[in-house]
Amino acid sequence: MVFKWLDERLELREFKDHFLSKTFPAHPTFLLGEIALFSFITLVVTGVFLGFLYEPSSKMVALFGAMVPAAYASVVRIDLLPMGMIIRRIHHWSAMIMIAAILAHLMRVYFTASYRKPRELNWLVGLGLWTITMGGAFTGYLLPYSKFSVTATSIAYYIAKSVPWIGGWISRLLFAGTFPSDGTVPRFFFIHVMLIPIALIGLIGLHMLILVKQKHTEPISNKSKKEADGGRRLIGIPIWPEQAAISVSFYFFLLFVVVLIATYIPLNPIETYGPPSPGTPVMRPDWYFLIVYGFLKLIPGDLSFSILGGKITPETIGGVIFPTFTIAVLALIPFLDRVKEPQNYMANPLHRPFMTSFGVGGGIFLGMLVVAGYIDVLHIAPQRMLVYTIVASIGAWGISYALLRLYNKKRKGGG
Amino acid sequence: MVDERAGGKHTNSSISRRRFTLAVVIASIAAAFGSLLSFLKVLAPKQKGGGYVSTIKPRDRLVYARGSNTGNYINISSLNTGDAVLAYPEGKTSNPANLVQLIKLDEKVYKSPTHLNLTDQGLVAYSAICTHLGCTVSWVENRKTPDTSYTECFCHNSIFDPTRGAKVLGGPAPIPLAQIGVKVRDDGTLIFTSGFTGPIGPQV
Structure with a gap:
């Protein structure tokens, strides 16, 4: 009934026949990107709730007889609402899960070489999505304006300020003056609730559009079936109704898991941290910043030098140059690992010794930096940890390369 | 003859017209973005204190x-x-x-x-x-x-x-x-x- 009414006006049948009957290749790892997308939806919905109640100001107000920043007071009030704290935790947990899903998705695309021609552009869009999501997580950190938030943001402020030549200007632009000052919270709030969601929605749309236009890569197992069929069509399941049913139930299952986690595992308990005050608690950032955090701990303090009147400090190297370099290397990959013919099947990682071992080594390197974030607990000296990190990552690279070469030699020899 | 010359001229001038239009578009975009640079200055307020400046004086308790x-x-x-x-x-x-x-x-x-x-x-x-x-x-x-x-x-x-x-x-x-x-x-x-x-x- 409703469909008929709408169809007569909007010609929906055309859309249904053209778009909804498209095929989506089935593979369990294809759900990783969906987890990221679904987490984003949860973030938007919970974010709307929080945005209605949050007060973006660091001016001092009275709360239960004490003077605290207005932002902090409003978050304490949110926590006191029925379900308020759960919503806030769902928001924070979804952000952590979204970034985890993005990274897993990125690894899947990397190891199956799905970034190759013609999909270079979507690889770049994906990297952009990751970077902007990190920006969202970073600006969200400050908003509760607890002691933890302010310390973490203060560290980022000095990292921004340490950039040679333009650091002072960049830090003042990003933090609306010096930090801490009253300009920062409104600016971060606007970036967090307006610019970043708009950029994400736009880029997610582009990511999807390119995906629909280019079609998804297929598991290599489809190749023989397709050749037998003689067709160019994708093998998989139609978007409507099969894939839609899978996605919808998958979304609500994911939501169920997130709500369960948020209910039982506390996160960012701002009442425990308290409002900003002298003294810094023993603190560690959320897991996705541990890479940069670990790098800052490893890098020797006296590693600074001057060029062209600008001073390159360890903070710039660890907090700015290293992340930029990592993203740049990833962005270059599809242009270095070039192929002449468009590739539409996932590659088998075992058949690509160089790229796979490079990915393994790089992954171990980033993993070791996360461990380096815990050297104070593990009682390892930074210099020693630096050696471990280098040995482990280069070792993992070399060993996995040698093993894969051996495997491929045997495979080809046998075949 | 006249028509042909006019046509030839027309072709030539249409190319330069296109170039001219393109130059105008680029110039206007550049001018607009150039003027935006002054906004960036407004968005990055001058430093108030200039980092950590202590106000401790001898005899402070x-x-x-x-x-x-x-x-x-x-x-x-x-x-x-x-x-x-x-x-x-x-x-x-x-x-x-x-x-x-x-x-x-x-x-x-x-x-x-x-x-x-x-x-x-x-x-x-x-x-x-x-x-x-x-x-x-x-x-x-x-x-x-x-x-x-x-x-x-x-x-x-x-x-x-x-x-x-x-x-x-x-x-x-x-x-x-x-x-x-x-x-x-x-x-x-x-x-x-x-x-x-x-x-x-x-x-x-």
């Missing part, structure tokens, strides 16, 4: 910066060897650059480059703002051998030796914490006797 005694005078009788507290100058507690860590150790453990003339009865005070990225430093107390206690910043684990002028023992901090003079008054309360001996706050 030391008060507790945190805990249940916040704002009360610190008295030497309440400090044991191996203790350290965070302190502010009285009435100047809104400026984090004024935050100091007051440490009490055995008088004899202090060695150069500690400024011994700025210590009194085993008390020494250093800026509490880490020279790495501006976190507040903490005191890691060794109860069995108080003199081996040390100052650590828990953000990135920079470690400072309080007996040697807060020299950097480990971690990413680039320079020692600056020392500041303290003295015990007759009633046991404390006053500052100097300014900081060096730069304070993050060295960026």
Whole structure:
């Protein structure tokens, strides 16, 4: 009934026949990107709730007889609402899960070489999505304006300020003056609730559009079936109704898991941290910043030098140059690992010794930096940890390369 | 003939017209974005204080910066060897650059480059703002051998030796914490006797 009414006006049948009957290749790892997308939806919905109640100001107000920043007071009030704290935790947990899903998705695309021609552009869009999501997580950190938030943001402020030549200007632009000052919270709030969601929605749309236009890569197992069929069509399941049913139930299952986690595992308990005050608690950032955090701990303090009147400090190297370099290397990959013919099947990682071992080594390197974030607990000296990190990552690279070469030699020899 | 010439001219002029239009479009975009640059200046307000600038003056009295005694005078009788507290100058507690860590150790453990003339009865005070990225430093107390206690910043684990002028023992901090003079008054309360001996706050 409703469909008929709408169809007569909007010609929906055309859309249904053209778009909804498209095929989506089935593979369990294809759900990783969906987890990221679904987490984003949860973030938007919970974010709307929080945005209605949050007060973006660091001016001092009275709360239960004490003077605290207005932002902090409003978050304490949110926590006191029925379900308020759960919503806030769902928001924070979804952000952590979204970034985890993005990274897993990125690894899947990397190891199956799905970034190759013609999909270079979507690889770049994906990297952009990751970077902007990190920006969202970073600006969200400050908003509760607890002691933890302010310390973490203060560290980022000095990292921004340490950039040679333009650091002072960049830090003042990003933090609306010096930090801490009253300009920062409104600016971060606007970036967090307006610019970043708009950029994400736009880029997610582009990511999807390119995906629909280019079609998804297929598991290599489809190749023989397709050749037998003689067709160019994708093998998989139609978007409507099969894939839609899978996605919808998958979304609500994911939501169920997130709500369960948020209910039982506390996160960012701002009442425990308290409002900003002298003294810094023993603190560690959320897991996705541990890479940069670990790098800052490893890098020797006296590693600074001057060029062209600008001073390159360890903070710039660890907090700015290293992340930029990592993203740049990833962005270059599809242009270095070039192929002449468009590739539409996932590659088998075992058949690509160089790229796979490079990915393994790089992954171990980033993993070791996360461990380096815990050297104070593990009682390892930074210099020693630096050696471990280098040995482990280069070792993992070399060993996995040698093993894969051996495997491929045997495979080809046998075949 | 005339028509042909006109046609030829027309073709030529249409190319240059297209180029001209393109140049105008590019110029207008460039001009508009150029004018936007002035907005960037508005969006990045001038620095107000210019980093950490301490307002401590000699004779300012030391008060507790945190805990249940916040704002009360610190008295030497309440400090044991191996203790350290965070302190502010009285009435100047809104400026984090004024935050100091007051440490009490055995008088004899202090060695150069500690400024011994700025210590009194085993008390020494250093800026509490880490020279790495501006976190507040903490005191890691060794109860069995108080003199081996040390100052650590828990953000990135920079470690400072309080007996040697807060020299950097480990971690990413680039320079020692600056020392500041303290003295015990007759009633046991404390006053500052100097300014900081060096730069304070993050060295960026």
